[in-house]
Amino acid sequence: MAHNNLSKAKKVKNDEFYTQYCDIEREMNAYIEYDPNIFQGKVILSPCDDPACSNFTKYFAQNFEALGLKKFISTSYSSDENETRGKIYTISYDKTGDGKIDIEDIESDYLKGNGDYNTDEVKLLRDEADIIVTNPPFSLFRDFLSWILDAGKQFCIIGNMNAITYKEVFPLIKENKIWLGATNFNNGMYFQVPADFTYTDAYKFNREQNGIKVNRISGVCWFTNLDHGKRHKSLDLMTMADNLRYSKHKKIKQNSYPEYDNYDAIEVCFTDAIPSDYPGVMGVPISFLDKYCSEQFDIIDINPHFFSIVEQGLTKPKQLKIAGQKDPYSRILIKHKERGDANSTQN
Numbered sequence: 093m094a095h096n097n098l099s100k101a102k103k104v105k106n107d108e109f110y111t112q113y114c115d116i117e118r119e120m121n122a123y124i125e126y127d128p129n130i131f132q133g134k135v136i137l138s139p140c141d142d143p144a145c146s147n148f149t150k151y152f153a154q155n156f157e158a159l160g161l162k163k164f165i166s167t168s169y170s171s172d173e174n175e176t177r178g179k180i181y182t183i184s185y186d187k188t189g190d191g192k193i194d195i196e197d198i199e200s201d202y203l204k205g206n207g208d209y210n211t212d213e214v215k216l217l218r219d220e221a222d223i224i225v226t227n228p229p230f231s232l233f234r235d236f237l238s239w240i241l242d243a244g245k246q247f248c249i250i251g252n253m254n255a256i257t258y259k260e261v262f263p264l265i266k267e268n269k270i271w272l273g274a275t276n277f278n279n280g281m282y283f284q285v286p287a288d289f290t291y292t293d294a295y296k297f298n299r300e301q302n303g304i305k306v307n308r309i310s311g312v313c314w315f316t317n318l319d320h321g322k323r324h325k326s327l328d329l330m331t332m333a334d335n336l337r338y339s340k341h342k343k344i345k346q347n348s349y350p351e352y353d354n355y356d357a358i359e360v361c362f363t364d365a366i367p368s369d370y371p372g373v374m375g376v377p378i379s380f381l382d383k384y385c386s387e388q389f390d391i392i393d394i395n396p397h398f399f400s401i402v403e404q405g406l407t408k409p410k411q412l413k414i415a416g417q418k419d420p421y422s423r424i425l426i427k428h429k430e431r432g433d434a435n436s437t438q439n
Contacts, residue, residue, distance in 0.1 A: 109283035113147040122274030132160035137221035143181035153195035169207040178207020253311035273314025326388040332367035353413040375423035392425040
């Protein structure tokens, strides 16, 4: 049951990460820069938060008029045995009568139920919303994304980059139905964490920022179906010959572009070393998606899943193989757009 799943997620000490205001603002600005009216007249819902302290609530409340919002709704889930009702914060009009709509105009109340996003009560709020923006528990990412897509909503949510490889997610990326947000996930993100959060022995990053206890999570990214300019920026690439001669990567100069033993494609272990003139399929790191431009490349498949190969009834290799080398990490299989296409890559 969804309630049980969410309850378990809330009880996992290291599954509670609270997004910082600066990271929300940076990501939202990318959509606004591409389309200044993207939030105009829209209802925004932020479930999976504690609206009393959520920076999603703070951001949209403080910027309500600047964004041109119609309404903002924030809800929380309660797993407290003494308080079984979730919270709801809404803002839609000048409640204080001071001539502006901002954080002072928030109306707070309790939900009838515990605030689980799969309850009928919260589903009605989802159906009312135009755009859903939040940071769901990473352990429930699959279910939460399905919850959004089942309602056909626009969204911008945070998840671990490993979610790219999920069978429920990758086909949507391949079909250009969802994509990564504007924030570079190679930099990692700092999240506010509970006071009793336990760090791993290997943790070497900041444990506090501006007096707030934080934890750095690597490989975290935004998943969205909101358009932004970065996803339309093509990579500036060198030819294969120029890469072999000038690449800053010794591995490229020494090993060239080896072919896989069990798949008709070449290994390209660095995104900036993708040869601009190679016509076939190339295996690139998952981090390529941070630079992916759908007008420049076609996504063919992903290793080790090979979804489309399975659908075609062909043999499914368990892992890409290169003679004399260790198995490469998971690779996304891509190909340049056909030459002659108006948006094809340049040499």
